[in-house]
Amino acid sequence: MKRECRIDIHHLTRVEGHANIHISVRDGQLVEANWAVVETPRFFEVMLKGMSAEMAPFLTSRICGICSISHALASIRAVERAMEIHPPVAAETTRLLAMQGETLQSHALHLFFLAAPDFLGTTSVLPLIDSHPDLVRAGLLLKELGNEISSATAGRSTHPVTLVVGGISKAPDKARLAELYTMIHERKAALETASSFFRTLSIPDFSRATEFISLSNGSTYPSIGGKIISSDGVIKEENDYLLMTNEYCRENSTSKFTRLSRTSSAAGPLARLNNNYQLLHPKAQEMAASFSLRPLSHNPFMNTVARLVECVEILYTAEALIERLLDMELREIKTSWSPKAGAATGAVEAPRGVLYHHMETNRAGKIVKADCIIPTTQNNANIELDLRAMAEDALKKGKTDREIERLCEMVVRSYDPCISCSVH
């Protein structure tokens, strides 16, 4: 019997933003596997035109409700590099800590609220509150810890307040940092609970070779700035981000697509891990090993495991950063600066992958041109090709329509796409 199948997922759930999935099989052959981003565009690059450069981070943080700190810091880095402003060490250390908090919050949200229901066959996290109370509690403790770190370092977890061009507007309170230090130590147990649970799940056995792109600085697991590298051996400076992205428009998609050496590439936790495995904390490497995750892994579902590994990395990095801040005089926190004409890129590793903001300023300190390239944009082509390969694989294995639909949803969610971000 020749197989017919049509899957139309309108506004995929448990992702940030609006996108549809279309799969079509005729006479046993896959004829369409389409990832259609239908999110409303907001036109941030247009909004930025003519704006005072110091306002840019307050605007661009509003690109995303989940990774607002990454956007603020990408803009700040672009403006500072364009105007040759050098922020004090205390500010740079505080910013790095803010990044740890944001990624922990984002990863916890994905692991427990968005991904766990897929593995447990529920429609959301809500039924898990009763069926898996320890797991949900662990998730909330980690998410809360992430938000607390962000609030202590950025003034607020969503849409940061104190991250400004030149440094930070207010130093983190040392007593609060000391409390956070204890909190991080205590909550390592929650991460252990979470990882024990995730180890009981069967991660779908699927892989499709692709190119992984991330930042790299050669000495620490990447966060703010560095060289842009790919697993196919491409290395570029931050300002050459366009050569790394080759962004293009596609009909019927409000999100753009990118490519490098192949027809698609991937950014995000698995890309970071694949490209920077040696720089992970030994405890984070242990976590990866316990899931048999080793570079290069080409299984997109391993993004979920990579998030857990990164949570370990974050807890140890955050501890070290707090130790450094507690040892510092937090007096010099902002460099005074005057407007200058220039152009530069600020690249950061947002929770979902490398994020680029490029800003061009004039002598009056106004932004004359801006460009933002979002991690999810860089994953669009990869998501679509994964959908195709996944559907073909599932067809061969004789999976039912419902099973194919579920696997397609899961593979997309493994990227934790931030669709409103990608459209911006």
Add this chain to the structure above:
Amino acid sequence: MKQTLYTFEKLKIASFDFTCCEGCQLQLTNRESSLPDFLELLDIRTFREISDEHHQDYDIALIEGSISRSDEVERLRAIRKQAKVVIAFGTCACFGGINSLKNRFPPEVCSNEVYSGMAVETLPVRKVSDIVTVDLSIPGCPVTKEEVERIMVRLVTGSQIALPSYPVCVECKQQLNTCLFELGELCLGPITRGGCNAVCTTGKTPCLGCRGATEEINMAAFLELVRHRKFSPEECREKLGFYNAFEAFLGHET
């Protein structure tokens, strides 16, 4: 020990997002320590960002985002037909928010600039009340979860709901902050509705007015203060226009 002495009807609620960053919806999942209790108040019928469940029998609709495409207008009207209470949730829904900054340019200029010639539909940004009747507005970029919790309790118990009528300055003073005008900054605290616990000014960053005008706004006195402190009209306009929240109060004097 947890005890339940009396039960209320849970709120049949649905959450929808339009032109926005979804950060206000995300706040619903924050304040993790009170989250299980908060969820006890709600019977979530639709909330795409966290759940596959999709039911049409909701009473309360949270609308996040501004409106900038024709399909959004249609979706919003359909929600209005179903919901007994429509809540404009966050600054974008209440005032248009930062998205309104694009209204300085014609739609085709926007789409040309970003999509290099590819036709992409976009309309001038509007707030929710420009299209349907709004029963309650909860401003904030993002909304403040404590305030959302208080309002949900009041909805469950059928009590009166009112936002603070005083300006951000009141809460800023309560935190013993030095006034940002004294530190040489132009701050919208004196004319902006409080209720945010002065989170920005406490972080030594000027208020940009995301919660909109305070009840007894004295714009003339504020503009006089701005002139007296020698801030340029351009600087003032940039701040007042950031969230489009003072549209109604902007005469020729700025």
